[in-house]
Amino acid sequence: xSDRIFNFSPGPAVLPEEVxxxxxxxLWNLDGSGIGVLEHSHRGPxxxxxxxxTQAACRALAGIPDAYRILFLQGGASTQFAMLPANFLPDDxxxxxxxxxxxxxxxxxxxxRFGAVHxxxxxxxxxFSFVPRGDEVRYSxxxxxxxxxxxxxxxxxxxxxxxxxxxxxxxxxxxSSDLFxxxxxxxxxxxxxxxxxxxxxxxxxxxxxxxxxxxxxAVRELPTMLxxxxxxxxxxxxxxxxxxxxxxxxxxxxxxxxxxxxxxxxAANEAKAxxxxxxxxxxxxxxxxxxxxxxxxxNVTFRAPSEDLEAAFVAxxxxxxxxxxxxxxxxxxxxxxxxxALPPVACEALVQFMKDFEQRxx
Amino acid sequence: xSDRIFNFSPGPAVLPEEVxxxxxxxLWNLDGSGIGVLEHSHRGPxxxxxxxxTQAACRALAGIPDAYRILFLQGGASTQFAMLPANFLPDDxxxxxxxxxxxxxxxxxxxxRFGAVHxxxxxxxxxFSFVPRGDEVRYSxxxxxxxxxxxxxxxxxxxxxxxxxxxxxxxxxxxSSDLFxxxxxxxxxxxxxxxxxxxxxxxxxxxxxxxxxxxxxAVRELPTMLxxxxxxxxxxxxxxxxxxxxxxxxxxxxxxxxxxxxxxxxAANEAKAxxxxxxxxxxxxxxxxxxxxxxxxxNVTFRAPSEDLEAAFVAxxxxxxxxxxxxxxxxxxxxxxxxxALPPVACEALVQFMKDFEQRxx
Numbered sequence: 001x002s003d004r005i006f007n008f009s010p011g012p013a014v015l016p017e018e019v020x021x022x023x024x025x026x027l028w029n030l031d032g033s034g035i036g037v038l039e040h041s042h043r044g045p046x047x048x049x050x051x052x053x054t055q056a057a058c059r060a061l062a063g064i065p066d067a068y069r070i071l072f073l074q075g076g077a078s079t080q081f082a083m084l085p086a087n088f089l090p091d092d093x094x095x096x097x098x099x100x101x102x103x104x105x106x107x108x109x110x111x112x113r114f115g116a117v118h119x120x121x122x123x124x125x126x127x128f129s130f131v132p133r134g135d136e137v138r139y140s141x142x143x144x145x146x147x148x149x150x151x152x153x154x155x156x157x158x159x160x161x162x163x164x165x166x167x168x169x170x171x172x173x174x175x176s177s178d179l180f181x182x183x184x185x186x187x188x189x190x191x192x193x194x195x196x197x198x199x200x201x202x203x204x205x206x207x208x209x210x211x212x213x214x215x216x217x218a219v220r221e222l223p224t225m226l227x228x229x230x231x232x233x234x235x236x237x238x239x240x241x242x243x244x245x246x247x248x249x250x251x252x253x254x255x256x257x258x259x260x261x262x263x264x265x266x267a268a269n270e271a272k273a274x275x276x277x278x279x280x281x282x283x284x285x286x287x288x289x290x291x292x293x294x295x296x297x298x299n300v301t302f303r304a305p306s307e308d309l310e311a312a313f314v315a316x317x318x319x320x321x322x323x324x325x326x327x328x329x330x331x332x333x334x335x336x337x338x339x340x341a342l343p344p345v346a347c348e349a350l351v352q353f354m355k356d357f358e359q360r361x362x
Numbered sequence: 363x364s365d366r367i368f369n370f371s372p373g374p375a376v377l378p379e380e381v382x383x384x385x386x387x388x389l390w391n392l393d394g395s396g397i398g399v400l401e402h403s404h405r406g407p408x409x410x411x412x413x414x415x416t417q418a419a420c421r422a423l424a425g426i427p428d429a430y431r432i433l434f435l436q437g438g439a440s441t442q443f444a445m446l447p448a449n450f451l452p453d454d455x456x457x458x459x460x461x462x463x464x465x466x467x468x469x470x471x472x473x474x475r476f477g478a479v480h481x482x483x484x485x486x487x488x489x490f491s492f493v494p495r496g497d498e499v500r501y502s503x504x505x506x507x508x509x510x511x512x513x514x515x516x517x518x519x520x521x522x523x524x525x526x527x528x529x530x531x532x533x534x535x536x537x538s539s540d541l542f543x544x545x546x547x548x549x550x551x552x553x554x555x556x557x558x559x560x561x562x563x564x565x566x567x568x569x570x571x572x573x574x575x576x577x578x579x580a581v582r583e584l585p586t587m588l589x590x591x592x593x594x595x596x597x598x599x600x601x602x603x604x605x606x607x608x609x610x611x612x613x614x615x616x617x618x619x620x621x622x623x624x625x626x627x628x629a630a631n632e633a634k635a636x637x638x639x640x641x642x643x644x645x646x647x648x649x650x651x652x653x654x655x656x657x658x659x660x661n662v663t664f665r666a667p668s669e670d671l672e673a674a675f676v677a678x679x680x681x682x683x684x685x686x687x688x689x690x691x692x693x694x695x696x697x698x699x700x701x702x703a704l705p706p707v708a709c710e711a712l713v714q715f716m717k718d719f720e721q722r723x724x
Contacts, residue, residue: 005396009403012605020398024386034367034683036382038564038610041371041686074436074566075587078601082585110585197602202400204436204566204604223444223472225437239440240559242566243374244606248400321396324403 009324054250089115096143101152130291151178156301182266205245303333371686416612451477458505463514492653513540518663544628567607665695
């Protein structure tokens with residue numbers, strides 16, 4: 001028996017146990033170097049190797065072409081909300097944003113400081129219960145880029161595939177809560193960013209994948225730390241990087257490769273999510289909150305008949321070792337986050353608990 | 363015998379072994395919660411406790427008055443180089459900077475984007491071999507603040523005490539490489555910042571101590587993540603913070619308190635540095651590079667009679683388990699970094715090695 005419980009937290013979130021075991025060793029003594037991973041100079045050979053192997057694993061995992069750079073930054077997606085338009089949206093330019101939740105709204109607010117933002121679609125009137133696509137989207141004439149949030153952690157919605165962008169515009173994406181949960185076609189994007197703390201690693205490191213030719217198109221002078229080009233030129237070590245986060249991401253990438261890569265991971269994630277959605281759909285007690293065509297495979301949001309029952313559900317589940325199931329206040333009810341590292345057995349336990357709870361309370 | 367070697371790295375640097383042992387446990391299962399420290403929601407009770415206890419330990423350790431806020435940010439000192447003037451230096455204002463090395467120069471370059479910078483003193487002509495004080499400093503008429511680098515990691519120099527600031531100006535300080543290595547009078551400062559990776563914890567978290575009344579004096583609109591006031595209002599959790607870094611800093615603060623606090627730590631650091639400087643001064647083979655009145659207790663920089671001998675020194679020391687002694691290329695030679703967590707026995711081993719090397723090669 002493990003002394004660990006099932007962790008459905010929306011992020012920071014569960015990490016692979018194999019990776020945690022390796023990290024425990026590395027904290028004390030990295031690969032027999034006599035120095036722990038936190039204590040090595042970021043310019044020494046041990047950390048050179050970590051940066052190189054993490055980038056290589058990332059490239060292999062997602063099939064990232066040479067024309068894209070992989071950066072390890074700090075400040076989370078919230079810093080990217082500003083950094084992306086600061087670098088690429090001119091004062092007199094327009095960027096199109098798809099507004100699908102709280103994080104999209106924050107991205108829009110930051111971009112509006114730098115240029116014009118056209119909200120090409122929004123699902124706010126339906127409390128962000130779906131992701132707009134096709135003729136639900138009205139682009140402006142010549143946007144520099146189209147920005148979207150691929151998965152909405154709070155509202156339990158997700159784009160099944162990238163939205164189409166108008167001719168000449170590249171896609172910018174906040175993929176914080178679903179990057180590397182499934183295959184993606186990187187060539188569709190100009191820039192993808194993700195805070196690591198859901199599927200990739202610990203809080204405190206942000207993965208940025210950026211098309212190299214964009215780096216030369218920065219539109220204004222900025223503080224050095226906000227310039228993508230500097231981080232690319234210095235291979236993410238302009239200043240002291242978040243070494244432990246990069247180390248752990250590298251281990252997670254290798255763990256994903258060992259499990260068969262993103263196709264296999266996607267199949268496992270689909271099976272996990274289907275198990276929970278099927279239980280919701282088969283029940284007259286629970287109901288999902290997201291429009292079925294927009295359901296997230298990462299965050300399953302659902303309600304019970306009353307707030308009292310929902311509170312009881314969350315509390316009793318926690319007592320049985322099913323942690324982190326409380327929904328965000330914007331949606332209410334419950335949310336089960338099923339990231340890559342959550343084992344299928346956790347979903348089995350959740351579904352069994354749902355059945356037991358419904359039988360008792362329904 | 364430990365499987366760990368003596369680590370004289372300038373940063374990231376050695377951490378207390380007791381803290382590393384605790385961190386290993388916490389990675390797997392934090393305080394019996396069944397969830398590792400990396401995997402807990404940053405808004406849950408376990409992380410609430412870590413933030414509160416880390417702040418409390420920091421306040422107790424340095425005697426930080428209630429009128430100051432303690433923030434845990436990302437992006438290192440390099441981000442602070444820009445964030446401080448972005449918040450507090452108006453377009454038509456002047457800030458005075460003491461230029462004592464590479465980091466000061468970078469701080470000056472970032473500040474110059476926002477307002478006028480007056481370099482009140484510089485030791486660049488002597489390759490930064492000392493820190494200017496007293497009548498070596500010429501302030502401007504009405505600077506908003508005076509910025510200095512308390513310890514210069516590369517050049518092995520350090521301010522023994524805070525420089526005097528002109529009436530009406532507050533002190534801003536990059537204390538990345540000596541914060542909490544000795545007592546300090548926080549009330550002399552408006553804002554102190556330090557990347558954690560020397561004396562405080564791992565790379566990826568930046569400690570900021572800021573006088574609360576300054577938060578209301580921000581001089582321009584900025585992206586949300588660059589505003590100190592937002593981070594203060596949200597208690598460093600506007601977005602997902604670098605949880606593991608905050609956890610580890612808290613453990614390091616407690617470790618320092620258990621050893622008697624900053625007075626005791628300063629005495630231990632002085633004894634360690636004196637041991638190495640005495641060995642240099644007693645030798646006709648080695649020579650220090652810093653002006654004696656400016657010598658750093660954190661980074662001891664020294665040379666041997668030739669570059670070949672210096673290369674041999676560094677290589678042979680590494681073979682004997684004394685790692686990270688290569689000096690920065692701006693100074694050449696050797697550098698021994700003696701941060702809080704470096705045990706005195708490491709200095710004994712270094713001094714013995716220096717004697718043996720001199721006897722053989724001198």
